[in-house]
Amino acid sequence: MERDMQQPKKTPVTIVLFSGELDKAMAAFVIATAAASMGMPVNIFFTFWGLNVIKKKGGLIKGQNWMQKMLNVVNYGHARKLALSKLNMMGMGPVMLKEMMGKKRVPSLDEFIKMAKAMGVKFYPCEMSMTVMGLKKEDFIDECDDVIGAVSYLSVAKDSNINLFI
Amino acid sequence: MSQFTADKTLDARGLSCPMPSVKTALALEAMGQGQVLLILTDDPVSRRDLPVWAESTGNTILGLEEEGATIKIFLKKG
Numbered sequence: 001m002e003r004d005m006q007q008p009k010k011t012p013v014t015i016v017l018f019s020g021e022l023d024k025a026m027a028a029f030v031i032a033t034a035a036a037s038m039g040m041p042v043n044i045f046f047t048f049w050g051l052n053v054i055k056k057k058g059g060l061i062k063g064q065n066w067m068q069k070m071l072n073v074v075n076y077g078h079a080r081k082l083a084l085s086k087l088n089m090m091g092m093g094p095v096m097l098k099e100m101m102g103k104k105r106v107p108s109l110d111e112f113i114k115m116a117k118a119m120g121v122k123f124y125p126c127e128m129s130m131t132v133m134g135l136k137k138e139d140f141i142d143e144c145d146d147v148i149g150a151v152s153y154l155s156v157a158k159d160s161n162i163n164l165f166i
Numbered sequence: 167m168s169q170f171t172a173d174k175t176l177d178a179r180g181l182s183c184p185m186p187s188v189k190t191a192l193a194l195e196a197m198g199q200g201q202v203l204l205i206l207t208d209d210p211v212s213r214r215d216l217p218v219w220a221e222s223t224g225n226t227i228l229g230l231e232e233e234g235a236t237i238k239i240f241l242k243k244g
Contacts, residue, residue, distance in 0.1 A: 037191035119188070
């Protein structure tokens with residue numbers, strides 16, 4: 001299923017997805033899939049709230065201690081259940097935006113994730129944020145590659161021409 | 167009647183950015199060097215984006231025609 005589109009001769013694109021909101025995640029995935037279509041290797045480093053984007057559906061209580069458990073209940077997330085960074089209107093915003101995007105046949109975030117993966121985009125969850133929040137690799141979708149740290153991220157980022165922090 | 171003949175047609179009408187480029191990349195994977203792909207799109211951004219995409223991926227745009235809201239782009243692989 002996984003493959004490199006065109007020839008992998010292009011310099012990589014590296015995206016840090018720090019935010020866990022639907023609109024920002026969509027922006028990251030639009031750029032990621034467009035870059036992959038141009039034959040550029042794409043790496044997305046999911047950190048902090050961005051981890052919500054790649055959380056598996058279900059399993060409300062995650063974490064080892066009460067603070068982590070509380071955080072993960074309040075911060076429950078997965079690709080289909082993210083808020084907007086503006087005009088969230090207690091959940092009405094995302095519903096309306098999804099409806100509007102569907103009408104324009106913009107893929108859903110779920111579809112973008114699967115498409116990106118099929119195009120060879122790499123998904124790296126951040127080890128430190130996972131430790132703080134008490135999240136394990138099993139809490140994330142199967143599309144995820146290795147769990148990495150800041151040094152591994154930087155080693156990829158330093159050779160990338162395009163580095164985005166979203 | 168168009169002056170170009172296509173080996174394959176990709177109907178990307180109704181799709182918006184970045185899907186026409188993504189679908190084009192996927193369609194070209196299954197095609198041989200020198201073959202021509204006809205892309206149908208009604209996304210106005212594609213008029214500018216697909217030629218840029220072709221240039222940066224080493225493919226060639228042979229021609230661009232418009233038929234009502236449909237933009238027809240002839241792209242030669244390689």
